[in-house]
Amino acid sequence: MADPILNRHSREDGKPDSTSSESLITQNIDIWTTAIERKSSAGRGTSNKFSLYGIKKLRELILELAVRGKLVPQDVNDEPASVLLKRIAAEKAQQVEEGKIRKPKSLPKISDNEKPFELPPGWAYERIGIFGIVGTGSTPSRSNPAYWEPPEINWVSSGETSDFFVAQTKEKVSNLAIKETNVSIYPTGTLIVAMYGQGKTRGQITELLEPAGTNQACAAISLVDKSVSHKNYVKLFFRKAYFELRKHAAGGAQPNLNVGKIASTVVPIPPIEEQHLIVAKVDELMSLCDALEAQTEASIAAHQTLVETLLNALLLPNTTQPADSQSASPESSFANSLEPALNESFIESWQRIAEYFDTLFTTEASIDTLKQTILQLAVMGKLVPQDPNDEPATKLLERIAAEKAQLIKDGRIKKQKTLPAITDEEKSFELPNGWVYTRLDELCLSVSSGSTPPKSELNETSGIPFLKVYNIQNQVIDFEERTLFVSEGSHLGKLKRSILYPGDVVMNLVGPPLGKIAIIPNTYPEWNCNQNIICFRPLEIRLNLYIYTYLTAQIFLNQIELVGSAGQDFISGTKSRAIVLPFPPLEEQHRIVAKVDELMTLCDQLKARLSDAQTTQLHLTDAIVEQAM
Structure with a gap:
């Protein structure tokens, strides 16, 4: 069966058509998947330290193209949106006359300033309150238990608008609450918009899968045209308009939307046939985004696992006697700066890393893991070679103990409670010659x-x-x-x-x-x-x-x-x-600290270059989005 989208007409007015827009999406997959943004380190939590900026921008672009008429081609044979709106107006007037709904308040004519872009032929701008009915709800008195028991009717709060659909709600009200309070029951298919709430709540939209009332923080949109295509298109528009809606909120510490602002929202309306195709194409492309997101996150996780596995091999106990530290010949400049007290297993492990160094250390997480491994190698005696001529650490400890004893005797410091001897379980690894464990x-x-x-x-x-x-x-x-x-x-x-x-x-x-x-x-x-x-x-x-x-x-x-x-x-x-x-000999401590400083500087240079490359990717992503608009 032929694809109805492919059989529709392309634009001939010189503006980007749906074919070029879709090509822009599909031909830049590498850009969308490699534009990664580091999250702020502020706050607590164990969530990812990065966000997939490119895929996030791709989702926004898809929705933006959809409501501008640039995602699917127009068909001159489609019934214009103006005809659909006339039918809706007639149906709404009939419902008012029959007393099914109240006569809505008049809304102002749409000004040119409220039209953010030129519409394709057959489209029309209209306010939600014209082609839909916007209401809200309330919260029954908590002091009257009869309004909440028995829990009989679903009751939606603004915090339950984060998913695409809502069925069973956290709280329910009784039939008495419906009878005696301002809570209205809205039918299945009603769209619910959060007008205020904590964090990201304000501006979210969901759809009722079962009849429900709402609290006063929600706006309920009942569309006059009950077709699935129309409902899904309006829902899609609100997903696209999320950030613009939030900007229209007013108030102090917790800005609010209101029913009037929701009803006054201007929506670009396509012909009903095109609404169906737009929704289908958005679903298709969002599925692509889901797949790209999962693939990218899995790739990043697998990459990090590989890095950790290879670096952990460097931390394994020595299996042979120390070899000549010059026997390794790593390829990269970073590798050349590593001169540890090498043994054969360490050399093999490091050479595996050095061979693929430029491929392995391409993320902030991998470089951070490398930095932590350097520190661990340093204090295990694997970062710099030992010198048999160094004074053993035990000699330094003896001098420190003698000096502390004298200070205690002179009354300059207090004698502390004696700590227990170090057990074998407290010794994390075998020490190099000249080292000693101490507290x-x-x-x-x-x-x-x-x-x-x-x-x-x-x-x-x-x-x-x-x-x-x-x-x-x-x-x-x-x-x-x-x-x-x-x-x-x-x-x-x-x-x-x-x-x-x-x-x-x-x-x-x-x-x-x-x-x-x-x-x-x-x-x-x-x-x-x-x-x-x-x-x-x-x-x-x-x-x-x-x-x-x-x-x-x-x-x-x-x-x-x-x-x-x-x-x-x-x-x-x-x-x-x-x-x-x-605790190493004092001379080796100095060598360790100097080598750590050197390698940390190189790691920071790697991160700086990575940051520059990531910034370029973010700018490139923004440029592609701007080009599409």
């Missing part, structure tokens, strides 16, 4: 958390900078916008135990997420913090960079026992003191 407390002059002073001691402009967890961003201190200061008197008084100095390592104790680490910068000579931050002050300041590197690797989070409640995780001060870390 953080053994390296530190002090490990202490802060507290919160009275609000009267805090201000936003002057005093001693006071840190909260939100000031630790991307593993550095961010004290540019959300600034808080504590009075010097409080700083030197009740908060004296939590004074912070440049070079101190700080970590959040409350999450999610845990593992937010930073080194106190020298922008201020002294700082302070609240009780959700703990400070590690190494006895030798030159140890701070390695301690920071180990904590940012986040290996310790797999071993530490967390306390949780009300959706939060908490690390106690005692658990923080007891954190076990692999």
